[in-house]
Each structure stands twice: as C-alpha cells, then as structure tokens.
Amino acid sequence: MNDETSSEPALRVSGLRVHYRTSGGDVIAVNDVDFGLGRGETLGLVGESGSGKSTVAMAILRLTSPPGRIVAGSVQLGGADLLAMSEAELRPRRWRDIALIPQGSMNSLNPVLRVRRQLADAIETHEGRQPRAQLRERILHLLSLVHLPARVYDLYPHELSGGMKQRVCIAMAIALEPSVIIADEPTSALDVVVQRTVAQTLLDVKRRLNSSMILIGHDMALQAQLVDRIAVMYAGNIVEIGTVRDVFRDPRHPYTRHLIATIPSVRERKPLVVKEMHTPDLRTRRPSPPMIEVGPGHLVANSDLGAGQVGADV
Numbered sequence: 056m057n058d059e060t061s062s063e064p065a066l067r068v069s070g071l072r073v074h075y076r077t078s079g080g081d082v083i084a085v086n087d088v089d090f091g092l093g094r095g096e097t098l099g100l101v102g103e104s105g106s107g108k109s110t111v112a113m114a115i116l117r118l119t120s121p122p123g124r125i126v127a128g129s130v131q132l133g134g135a136d137l138l139a140m141s142e143a144e145l146r147p148r149r150w151r152d153i154a155l156i157p158q159g160s161m162n163s164l165n166p167v168l169r170v171r172r173q174l175a176d177a178i179e180t181h182e183g184r185q186p187r188a189q190l191r192e193r194i195l196h197l198l199s200l201v202h203l204p205a206r207v208y209d210l211y212p213h214e215l216s217g218g219m220k221q222r223v224c225i226a227m228a229i230a231l232e233p234s235v236i237i238a239d240e241p242t243s244a245l246d247v248v249v250q251r252t253v254a255q256t257l258l259d260v261k262r263r264l265n266s267s268m269i270l271i272g273h274d275m276a277l278q279a280q281l282v283d284r285i286a287v288m289y290a291g292n293i294v295e296i297g298t299v300r301d302v303f304r305d306p307r308h309p310y311t312r313h314l315i316a317t318i319p320s321v322r323e324r325k326p327l328v329v330k331e332m333h334t335p336d337l338r339t340r341r342p343s344p345p346m347i348e349v350g351p352g353h354l355v356a357n358s359d360l361g362a363g364q365v366g367a368d369v
C-alpha cells in the first residue's frame with residue numbers, strides 16, 4: 056500500500072488482528088488492519104466508540120492485556136518488528152522510540168507526587184539516575200515545551216487544571232524524545248477551547264522533536280484541523296484512508312460520509328442528522344474488506360464486503 060508520505064515510513068502496521076476472549080466467544084476488535092505512518096506526519100485515527108482505535112494503539116506498543124490478545128500482525132519501527140521481539144528488547148523502546156499518551160491519562164497522574172517527581176521518574180526509569188541540576192534543567196525545559204509555567208515543577212496534580220494536567224502527560228510522553236507519539240483522545244475530557252490549545256501544543260511539540268504522530272479521536276471536525284491524513288475505523292477495520300483534503304472533498308465510504316454529515320455546521324445551522332448505524336456483530340468472523348485505491352494514496356474499503364450493513368442507511 057503506497058499510503059505514506061515518504062518512502063520509508065516511521066511506522067508500519069501490517070495485518071494487525073486483536074481479539075478479546077469473552078464468554079460469548081471472541082470479539083474481533085481489530086480485523087486485519089494495515090497502515091503506514093510517514094516521517095513527520097500526523098495521522099488521525101477516527102471512528103465511533105468501540106470501533107477499535109484504542110485497541111490498535113495498545114497493540115502497537117504490545118500493551119494489550121487479557122482478555123485481549125494480539126492474534127496476528129507486525130509493527131515495523133526502525134527496522135524491527137515490535138510484535139516479534141522479546142519483552143526485554145521491547146521495554147527500552149517504549150517511551151524512547153515510541154510513546155503513548157493513553158486515554159484518560161490526565162486522571163492517572165499520581166496524586167501524591169509532585170509534577171517534578173513524576174517527570175523525573177519517567178526519565179530515570181529509562182536512563183538511570185541523573186545529576187540533580189541536569190535533571191531539573193531538563194524537566195523545566197520539558198515544561199516550557201508544553202507551555203507550562205516553571206512553577207508547575209513544584210505542584211501536585213490536584214493544583215492543576217485539566218488542561219495543565221494533560222500538558223504534564225504530554226511532557227512525560229516526550230521526555231525521551233520518541234520518534235513516534237500515539238495520543239489516544241488526548242483532549243476529549245477538556246472543554247472545547249482548552250481542547251484546541253492543548254491539541255495545538257501537541258502538534259508544536261511533535262514538530263519541534265521531528266516526530267511522527269497518530270492522533271486518535273472521534274471528532275472529525277477537530278481532526279480535520281490537526282492531521283495530515285485521516286484513517287477512518289469502523290467495526291475493527293480501516294474503511295477509508297487519505298489526506299484530509301481528499302477524504303473531506305470526496306469521501307467514498309458510506310461511514311466516512313456519515314461522520315462528515317454529522318459535523319454540526321454553525322454557518323448553515325444545519326440540523327444534526329444522526330442516523331442509526333448497524334455495527335456488525337464483532338463476534339462473527341468476517342473477511343477484511345479489500346481496499347481499492349480511488350486516487351493517489353486515497354484508499355477505500357469495498358463496502359459490499361466485511362463492513363456489514365454500513366451502507367444501508369446512509
């Protein structure tokens with residue numbers, strides 16, 4: 056698939072399949088997903104709740120835990136397959152080469168540790184003990200990168216606003232200057248104005264570090280302003296992928312059209328049309344729909360196959 060912006064992608068996910076074992080049978084949460092992330096690129100992964108976005112993020116870092124399991128696939132990063140290496144080989148690469156800002160991370164900051172200690176831990180866990188003065192300089196620099204005032208250094212999480220906490224989480228993720236950052240709904244718990252400023256900070260930081268990023272979200276309108284390419288997930292599959300421009304100008308998959316149609320328009324005061332979507336039963340084994348290239352780098356799943364009845368109502 057020629058879908059990345061440079062010849063050798065920063066990250067390539069191929070044939071990724073993740074199941075959750077349940078009493079009612081296996082839930083196929085990620086069904087043979089393929090995509091590349093170009094160097095310096097920001098790729099948006101959008102889709103409704105339950106479409107499999109977080110499951111993809113966790114599997115890329117091999118953080119899938121029971122009842123989930125990675126059944127197949129590879130994740131190529133810097134010439135190696137993260138899914139094939141031993142845990143001992145993989146551990147140092149997390150944070151250093153690829154970092155995740157997990158969903159709800161701002162609520163998982165340790166309430167009894169000051170910001171400086173949490174950032175110091177993130178650094179020292181991977182790099183060992185550091186000279187105090189050097190560590191302090193590094194942490195203050197990280198805080199400035201995410202546009203936090205130096206006084207945050209000595210504060211506890213409860214003394215910070217939601218936006219500030221999320222900035223601390225971003226600072227932790229970038230502490231080791233990873234080449235790939237995965238941010239799972241990094242702004243969804245924040246109010247709309249703060250959402251935009253925090254998202255902008257994330258992009259600034261990514262640019263400064265020369266990293267590549269996967270930005271997970273369900274807000275198509277916000278994504279359109281932040282990412283270079285969009286991958287639309289539906290029921291465990293990527294059903295459309297392309298540049299923001301191509302996907303918005305010429306959405307080909309019925310589910311992409313549905314997502315775009317439900318963006319409320321302030322100018323036109325269009326009523327919000329929310330149509331019922333029939334998500335296929337994720338327990339049944341279904342073929343992954345073949346992707347058709349409809350334009351350079353613009354790929355769409357054949358919606359007659361595998362994507363259930365998504366086309367029926369839209």
Ligand SMILES: Nc1ncnc2c1ncn2[C@@H]1O[C@H](COP(=O)(O)OP(=O)(O)OP(=O)(O)O)[C@@H](O)[C@H]1O
Pocket residue numbers: 075076077082084102103104105106107108109110111121122123158273337
């Ligand atoms: N621990 C689990 N046990 C069983 N099924 C699970 C488990 N975790 C997730 N799933 C299922 O896997 C599918 C994908 O879930 P996932 O959380 O990856 O979706 P998502 O697109 O990230 O949603 P959200 O935006 O709500 O985070 C869903 O059908 C979900 O119900």
